[in-house]
Amino acid sequence: MLFLFAINPASGGKGKNDWEVAIHNFFANNTHSTELFHLDGKTDDTELPRKIREVNPDCVVAVGGDGTIKSVAEHLVDTGVPLGVLPAGSANGMARELNIPQDIDGSLNLLVDGQNRPVDCIDVNGELCIHLSDVGLNAQLVRYYQRNNLRGKLGYLRSVMQVLKKRRLLRVEINLDDQCVQRAAFMIVLANARMYGTGAVINPDGDPSDGKFEIVVFRRLTVWEIVKLFWRYQPFDSKNIEIFPATSxxxxxxxxxYFQVDGEYQGRVTEIDAKIRPGALMMRLPA
Structure with missing residues (x-):
């Protein structure tokens, strides 16, 4: 197989030199071949697809976090070319969701020994979402986090403190299928998965390959519940949330x-239009 590695040098987590050395060493003495491409955040929309056409890889591997996975996946949707993941970011929620090993050797072995399987995506206001999108409090956290150029849990904690001072309820109208729901909520999550990148479970029955997504309505959100977004791995109190399955x-x-998609802040909105894209993305996953 020919693997094209799309490496994001700006992602958090382990040093990218470590990942590059590990890639080189792992493939040095086997029949598979590799190409490395460094993302720069500026010309990726033109240069990455050009590189994919030039190399014609059997698998394109995103080396980074959830944002990197999203940016690479945008060029692979509906192509049949599988996406692999080396979880080198500060937030690796989708890798956890899909049981991709968090260590270098484990994730590299998966590329060789895994299988290609289809994964659903969500089209959210024209943006591709493969993990989680939300409007409200968490999106505000993402904005502060990115604007202040913070990294790690301490960075998240600082953002949490800023957002807590200004949190306000949203009045929302949710139209799904033949149902219209009006609520006051701190945030609304469109979930194609079970958990945030921190491991906080918000959608216990989520499945990224079931042909639908869930709308998670946070009607009440205490300080402790917010902290659990980043440090706890147990589900939220079901008395404080509602979950609605949907295809659009x-x-x-x-x-x-405030509005974010897969950890990337998108701005402020008054409307969200979303629909499922069943099996639109092929991924390299555990057998």
Missing amino acids: IKIATHRKA
Whole structure:
């Protein structure tokens, strides 16, 4: 097989030199071949697809976190070319969700020994989402985190403190299938998965390959519940949330609200239009 590694030097986690050395050593004495491509965040939308056409790989591997996976996946949706993952980011929620090993050797072995399986995506306001998108409090956290150029859990904690001072309820109208729901909530999550990158479980029955996604409505959110977004691995209190399965949805908010997709802040919106894209992305996963 020919693997094309798309490496994001700006991702958190382990040093990228460690990953590059491990890639070189792992493939030095076997029949598989590799190509390395460094993402720069500026020309990737033109240069990465050009590289994919030039190399014609059997698998494109995203080396980074959830944001890197999203940016690489955008060029592989509906192509049949599988996406592999080396979880080298500060947030590796999708890798955890899909049982991709978090260590270098384990994730490299998976590329060789795994199998190609289809995974659902969500189209959210024209953006590709393969993990989690939300409007409200967590999206505000993402904005602070990125704007302050913070990394790690201490960075998240600082963002949490900033957001807690300004948190406000949103009045929202949610239209799904033949149902219209009106709620006051701190945030609404469109979940194609079970957990955030920190391991906090928000959607216990989520399955990224079941042909649907879930809308998770946080009607009450205490300080401790917010902290659990980043440090705890147990589900949220079911008394504080509602979960609705859907294949398409329209959400309207009474005021502009913070909005993020797969850990990338998108701005403030008053409307969200989302629909499932079943099996749109092929991924290299455990057998």
